[in-house]
Amino acid sequence: MRSSTRAWIFCLACAWTVAAQSAYKVAVPGYRYEFPRDYFSHPEFQTEWWYYTGNVIADDGHRFGFELTFFRVGVGRDAAQQNIWDVQDLYLAHLALSDLDAKTFYHEERTNRAGPGIAGVDAGKERIWNGDWNVRWNGNDQVLESVDEHVCFSLKLHPEKPPVIHGEDGVSQKGAGVGRASYYISLTRLKTTGTLQLQGKKYAVSGLTWMDHEFFTNQLEKGQVGWDWFSAQLSDNTELMLYRIRRADGSVDPYSSGTYVDPSGHALHLRREDFSLVPGEETWKSPVTGAVYPVRWRILVPKLGMELEATTPVKSQELSGKSQTIPNYWEGAIALNGRRDNGDVTGVGYLEMTGYDRAVKLGGL
Secondary structure, eight states, rough: OOOHHHHHHHHHHHHHHHHHHHHHHHTTTTTTTTGGGGGGGGGGEEEEEEEEEEEEEETSSSSEEEEEEEEEEESSSSSSOOSSSOOOOEEEEEEEEETTTEEEEEEEEEEEETTTTEEEEEEETEEETTTEEEEETTEEEEEEEEEESEEEEEEEEEEESEEEEEEEEEEEEEEESBEEEEEEEEEEEEEEEEEEEEETEEEEEEEEEEEEEEEEEOOOTTTTEOOOOEEEEEEOOOEEEEEEEEESSSOOTTOOOEEEOOOTTTTTEEEEOOOEEEESSEEEEEEETOOEEOOEEEEEEEEEEEEEEEEEEEOOEEEOSSSSSSSOEEEEEEEEEEEEEEEEEEEEEEEEESSSSSOSSOOOO
């Protein structure tokens, strides 16, 4: 029960036949985004996720990082649904909490079919759910709720900036060829308040959340074996999303890219040549998988005059499982410190690293 984020979903989606995939659309340039419509489900695409990561601080100063993610994977769009138990889509969800002061990491996941309302996405009711983990919209605001044996929270999210569309011409291209892309939306600065309960102790918390929403059918191509993805919410009221796709020969793929969001919410697309993600010498070796992950990074964006260092207080934020088809990966909360032009800048964010124990053979970001 320890591996169900982006990499997990990609391998599951790619397990279905090419014939099954042919029933779905692919992401191509020119899509016309509409909100709130595009916050919800797109069943004409095979894979879709809603990905919430945040850093919050309790009233007593205790620090936490959290994730709550929801996934839809199409498995039978070309077949007529005869009853509520026929599987058109699988719904998966992932909950994780990093106790940054106690240096502990908790993770749970679940898989369901829609059935009689067990899981799903309902634009009319403005709700995304899997059991008693859910997102509820109220205008532009959202409420995240989770109920679990060890971790529970209820968090209100208020957007301080408009949605960001990543990529160019409406698509985030991940490889060569038509459809090797996604439609990728983020809410990069969500003011967060609410309560969090860990092992029976309740905390009043506040901080920032980042939301990613992607939908697509195909992405990565042969030779792309893993990726490193960063989100950053900085003290100068700007945000940064960067990823580098690693190739089998050790090089960085030219389809690596990112987005910078200025204080007003304007987004600037960053191409591979615009930034560098440089792993440092500090690493953590997983006792479960043997994978060695870099846990200190330099982030360089010369055109923005930006140089940051990313570190984490909790090195053991790996999610690992026993399956040979589901990749293991590291994902967790990070702190950022550095310079922007001639001034100091700090921040918080999340880092995801895949393909360090074995290649991610199919899939993408």
